[in-house]
Amino acid sequence: MLPAYKKLIDDAQLKKAATKKLFEKLKKQKPKDLDRVTNELHDQAFEHIDCLQCANCCKTTGPLLKNKDIERLAAHFKLKPSIFTEKYLRIDEDGDFVFKAMPCPFLGIDNYCSVYESKPAACANYPHTQQREQLKKLKITYYNSMICPAVAEVVDGLLKKYNP
Numbered sequence: 001m002l003p004a005y006k007k008l009i010d011d012a013q014l015k016k017a018a019t020k021k022l023f024e025k026l027k028k029q030k031p032k033d034l035d036r037v038t039n040e041l042h043d044q045a046f047e048h049i050d051c052l053q054c055a056n057c058c059k060t061t062g063p064l065l066k067n068k069d070i071e072r073l074a075a076h077f078k079l080k081p082s083i084f085t086e087k088y089l090r091i092d093e094d095g096d097f098v099f100k101a102m103p104c105p106f107l108g109i110d111n112y113c114s115v116y117e118s119k120p121a122a123c124a125n126y127p128h129t130q131q132r133e134q135l136k137k138l139k140i141t142y143y144n145s146m147i148c149p150a151v152a153e154v155v156d157g158l159l160k161k162y163n164p
Helices: 003-014 016-029 034-045 056-060 067-076 081-088 121-125 134-144 149-162
Strands: 089-091 097-099
Antiparallel strands (some): 089 097
16 A cells, blocks of 8 residues: 555554544435535545555445346356355354455455456445445444545545535
8 A cells, every 4th residue: 555545544544533523413414415525536536546556445345236236257267156255255143245355355466356347236336425425424434434535535634615
């Protein structure tokens, strides 16, 4: 991971209390522009943050795999879903399918995803700051800010916008 990316994540750790306080305030105030602001901050962050220089999400945080994800990945490898599940997955404490170990078994040394065309929906939607209904995603955004440098930057922008 690039030092600048690590600094963004480290800074997010230091701002945990302020972020939590802001997100509680946003839940109460329900600002009408939150989706637009978050999406704009997302776009700005990804103008200069390159996932292939980081891949911290793939190294540290496994996605929840739904049945459709398992079927798609199994087909990618020409395996039965039950064989794919046995080989790569476990059930976590919440009863969800997750990878047996991290980093992701499909992450290459070059940070490329070897199953990119068949990746789980959770991976395709990550880091969720580009979606609608950001008010409902504040909890995941809080956690992702300490994993993803782009989300850390988005949260920093939210702190500046809504907590001047």
